[in-house]
Amino acid sequence: MINRRLFVKLSGTIGAVSIIGANAYCFSSKNVGQYSKIKLTTEFPNGGGEVLLKKMDPITIQVVPHNQNDGGWSKIWWHFQVEGISPNENIILNIEKGSGFAEQVFYSYDDENWALTNSGNIIDIDGIEYVQIHHVMRGEKISFAYDLPYRMKELESKLLPQLQGVPRVKVVDYCKSSHGRVVKAIQLKNTGKKSDRKYGIWLQARAHSFEAGSSWVLHELTKWLISNDLLALQLREIADITILPIVDVDAVEEGRTGKNQKPYDHNRGWSEAKSHWPEVNVTKSKLNKMSSKEMLDMFIDFHGPGNKSHPYFIIAVDKNLKTDIQRTNRQKFFDVLGARSFDENTSKTQSMHQFFYSKREWKSQNHDSSNMWVGQNTTNNVINLTLEVNMGTPLSTLDGYQVEAITLGKAISKYFSQGFHLK
Template identity: 25%
Template sequence: MPGGDPERGWPCWWYLRVDGLAQNERLTLDLAGSNLPARNNGKSTGKPLAAYWAMPERATFSTDGKTWRHTAPGKRDDGRIRYEITGDGGPLWIAWGPPFTPRDTDDLLAFAAKTLPAARPFDLARTREGRPVRGLCVSEATNAAPPGIWIHARQHAWESGSSWVARGLVEWLVSADADAQWLRQHAELFIVPIMDVDNVATGNGGKEANPRDHNRDWDDQPVYPEVAAAQKQLRAFIKAGRCDIFLDLHNPGPGDPTFFYTLDNALLKEPMITQRDRFIQFAYGRISKIKPLIPMSNQPKTTGASYHPLWRNISANWGCMNGNPHTVSLCLETIWNYQNCTTEGYRAVGKNLGLAIADFQRGKLAAK
């Protein structure tokens, strides 16, 4: 069953290494859900997390710790699931989904800086346990105050697919693609691939951590230094009137497609509603056309008072309530429990999210 401390988030993430398998020897991984009481809505439920959160239809495995593939669909029986993998004579890594660790962030930022001089790695903050939270700033704008765009992933540590979406966005953004070049010349972009670095590093789930998780921490007294540091940068954008886009990247429930979470219209004013809806249309137009298919809904869900007791402290909601009148502040949930949700599929979502940002920003500029 998954490890992890329920006080540090949902115990649904798992990741292990197996040594000693012979060439063509078959391994069966027999998995049950955690039996520890989990937290939800800011308090202990007194009962275990539903096992399906820990049981993707297909597990992920690697023979080199770098290239990740899906297993065949697991076989479910009496509340458990069994995955079968064939060894190649060397070590075998098996995980809930493709891992993305702080070392992967370092590698991604080094690649970006080597590829594009205008890509500048930065340290956002040090976590409560002393680990660096790192990100990338990219801009070739000649305007002294270009539109500001902030994108971060992995406020919930178990949602590893969101970091792969961020990787795909970065890889596209620093490329020679004409739309990527245009966006770099007309905006200043900040991307943070992992916000909850401590729980990623320790293998905990992060979501519903005690006293609250990163995506319930966006008030005037954040628990997490990295949230406070992100707020500081966003407030600088807002003060300058240039907070154009704020995106929070996640993975949803096991049966959900890709979709956006939004704040209820009753709590928003124009032009924020119109700008948000335009952006969602651009994103759906790009992501829904990815081949192989990444299922996406064009109907957002809302995160108002009925969603969570700390709904005001959700980052995308904070962006709406504190941003400029034109700010687009959204949470993108990328499907994970699906055959095409591989590292390649996630990276394609990131690339197409970048293209949607360029489409949206170009349209705004043309309207002026």
């Protein structure tokens, strides 16, 4: 089961701890002055990781990301809140440096508006590397997170209300997760005449829960799709679009990393006749249905955190695609988007608008993913893509995610509405 305990230890002159709740500790010694009320917690939706108060002067908090399985890419996510620190006080975060570490992390004083901290330095404590970040407190309460959080709260308060009353748009309860939560899907039905309905597009994010940026890009793309931008209107006339902003809602709300969870995560085991995950079973049956009507033309599974340079697609080498039409369509779409293959120089630069791709030879035992399954088991013309959105760079803010989303949306529209797609 998930380890959600908080680890708070005392050091120096502070000598007493009292337990506030099952998962929160705070200092209550009479002699600790302004520090007596410091409280660290991960006990809220999306809160996760282990947080340890190491030192009081200066206030030093050690952060160990949630370990989903065996470290590496399964030990990334953390998100916690601190109360009881005085304004102007300096806080030091020592964040255990894992595989997907970020030099800047996000903070918020109201759990609503988020900003990036200063860049941290890499330090070594007892042979373990940490990213050390200094932050001057400017509020009563502060949240820190590995990335800009995207939880059910953001979906329900920032996206779903915008869809209300929009013609041909429906929000549906998609399925129940393993832990009983409702997974939401958004359906955009084509707005043209019935005979204009030519294409089916599937967009989903957060098979890996720590990849919050992937939901933000899809969130911004959804907003753009229902906008009055001419290209958005043109695409919506001819296409049915299904959107799943949060696939693994359990791991997101429970503050877990999600990736590599047992028996396999939401982006693995797709070739199993019946997946361990209800979300994947429902998705496969819907994709099969669309495919039987020749109405699955594009599938994008949004992931992150990219490679700290540009957004890029992880795709099969040409020979791993099923048909020539798939190969031709994919290349045409990349031409429209201006997507390129990485070279030595481009991997050293950063942007939110220049897309790249990385071709991989797929081996069924370690790439049993949504992307591969769609390419092999659905239509002969489908473009099947995994997108690594560009997380963990100074540009990876809400504005940056919006730029990435709109760049992608415009290319999808041009590709379909200007007749590049072969069926």
